[in-house]
Amino acid sequence: MNPAFLSELRRALPASALLVEAEALHPYECDGLSAYRQVPLAVCLPDTLEQARAVLAACRTHQVPVVARGAGTGLSGGALPLADGVVLSLARFNRILAIDAENRLARVQPGVRNLAISEAAAPFGLYYAPDPSSQIACSIGGNVAENSGGVHCLKYGLTVHNLLALKVLTLDGELLEIGLEAPDSPGYDLLALMTGSEGLLGLVVEVTVKLLVKPERAQVVLAAFASVEAAGAAVADIIGAGILPAGLEMMDNLSIRAAEDFVHAGYPVDAAAILLCELDGANAEVSEQIMAVRDVLLKSGATEVRTAQDEAQRLKFWAGRKGAFPAVGRISPDYYCMDGTIPRRHLAGVLGRIAELSSQYGLRVANVFHAGDGNLHPLILFDANLPGEMDRAEALGADILRLCVEVGGTVTGEHGIGVEKLDASCSQFTPEELAQFHAVKAAFDPDGLLNPGKAVPTLHRCAELGRMHVRGGQLPFPELPRF
């Protein structure tokens, strides 16, 4: 590494905050997407704003790319290092700065774990709503970078809907205060722009989140169906009936069996699919909603509808869902977890099409996902030791993502684009839209040093791939043709 750069880092950081030895760098070679690995030039672990600013200054002076990293649980490779780049870990920005019960907000540093916020708010009867499955480990800064969701985002929204303010360090060391406690804020809304930007626009150094009052009661209803399509249709029926569940999850037979063998949740193993519908709120409200949901489910052709008898059973029902990924891991040497989103009305059709693709490719696909907001998580089962299977799995995955875009959905739901979805996202945008994205990026990071090669594909790359831009769902109308 450039000695001048190294000595500048040494001046910027205490010895304990700078890693350059191979064995020390090793743990940072990948995030949750372990199929991609790269050892970085160095890892910096600042624990003050001044140190972070100094690291950015050094990178700017020497034109060295910077990859910010939270807990490293991301599933799209957003924190994958660059061989000639620095990893800036925010692990030591781990303080909860304020729990303001009166105004229902928490001010925390980006390295604070998602669940730690709710734990700190619990004594006040409050909690932070977004709950990615990794919430025990993932950091709020990472949640902001990927705009993470979770089982409850159907009712409570994604990360962006639960943020009040951010403090962001730009590459040239300016501290931007974005958003306010007040509802609207003047100037351009950079809060949502920054959220989900995967570390390409700035370094988040402080996060102010909304806290919600813990619902008086939560109850879950389990419904079994004779076909995946029927379950998909039932999802639309529930939402159509004006019911907004806290969570609405679907599992197909393959996932049901795998989960049942693994955690014995008491699932109906012969069902083609089950829905888990959680309702929360005031006691009376929840009771009313349970009646309404049971009603809709039976009308929609559910073969069986069960309401959890007690809290123990409610948790058992959820344990099966939450254990579904590892459970599938037990029945296949490898699996590839996809993440795409489609408009709800297309659920039944898309699930049918995935089944066709599955037999076409000769690979099993387990479906376990956030049905309520159309966020699919098809798990493609394969054996990396069988020649060609991994490639077939990736090809099948790409087809599924194209399918999502064709019906008006997106190639990502809550895992981000990172490196994994760069190519897939070519089919998401027109060249004009990509050009606009790159112009926005340049407005924050003209040198392109912040997490380069992630999140937004270059026009060149998409052109090379010859990926056609397809967008279904909305048919353009005469007055507004697309060009």
Add this chain to the structure above:
Amino acid sequence: MNPAFLSELRRALPASALLVEAEALHPYECDGLSAYRQVPLAVCLPDTLEQARAVLAACRTHQVPVVARGAGTGLSGGALPLADGVVLSLARFNRILAIDAENRLARVQPGVRNLAISEAAAPFGLYYAPDPSSQIACSIGGNVAENSGGVHCLKYGLTVHNLLALKVLTLDGELLEIGLEAPDSPGYDLLALMTGSEGLLGLVVEVTVKLLVKPERAQVVLAAFASVEAAGAAVADIIGAGILPAGLEMMDNLSIRAAEDFVHAGYPVDAAAILLCELDGANAEVSEQIMAVRDVLLKSGATEVRTAQDEAQRLKFWAGRKGAFPAVGRISPDYYCMDGTIPRRHLAGVLGRIAELSSQYGLRVANVFHAGDGNLHPLILFDANLPGEMDRAEALGADILRLCVEVGGTVTGEHGIGVEKLDASCSQFTPEELAQFHAVKAAFDPDGLLNPGKAVPTLHRCAELGRMHVRGGQLPFPELPRF
């Protein structure tokens, strides 16, 4: 006007869609902020995307600024014309393209009136939530430009929280599709960036909004207080108790008396302040909430708490609130409507301070506002015919806005910055934040032809004014000092 430019406009538009004669231009000289007036060079009324694109092309070729205009009801002068510029009216983009009940969304052109969306959705039991007082007249495109709120945005959010997608024409004629029906969308989130950008980034040509299911029941509770501070504290108590009213409005004695004389709403005219608290939702839920709210109000020192006996009385209670502005107009030759937002916890203190300022300046101030989300609308009463009074009113207004910023709030709530708040907003941002805003603007409109001189002040202007940047509310903590 440059003849080449004029003839290009003539080629672009049918004669009926191009206004250049003085008397035809006159109606466009101002929007809802009639204190500022300017006749434009020309007014264009395209009714197809092609015509709109051609107008933008002509303006780009000849470097003529463009001010987009919806219904012209804006209160901060966002649609104020420029002497050397074109007004691009979207009045003829007035079609409702789709009401999709299954997916609870409406796809409309920007010239459609806010209320017309709810009217078209009513047969499906759905409605569009944001309800600015001008909703009979204001257009959805204007709502997007200003990120409008309304009485119900406490529970249902501002315009930005009720949008799914936008189609935007850039100055160079590219059509951007921003956002999707699916919950999260990859790429940078330009939807919120575009919302509230007051026509500085692009021309909105299509809007897709969320539709909500009409609540089963709505009920309003009226509470009287012996002091404005007590009413302000009660607001915090209601929210603190975990109740989320559909609307939570406050009126002080001056507004109560004015409204009562005007619409005979049955208000307690001796109260120092009243709160109107609307609760909506399922029947049982509303009944529960009314009990809870009455309870909190009495504990918070309400001298009287009334629940509307029937729908007629509920509407009467609201008629008083909705008629408050014209009512104040009856008791003063002129008034200046302010719009600022503060964190709720500062309500009592700020209202007290406004009272002091009022006597200091010797001008009456009537307070009638969205207390629930801290959005103040102080009405400064004055007589423009008395020498110096208008200046005093403006100075008082500026002091009130600075007060909002000092406690961690903003100089605008739901009316935008426009031309009115340009100077005031200098105290809102650091030079670094302003520079970042201008960089974002340049990423969309490098020539600065879209609505120049609005929404975001130049660094130069703020420096000239010598306005110090003040930001209270959040005390910086040691590790993250502000520079």
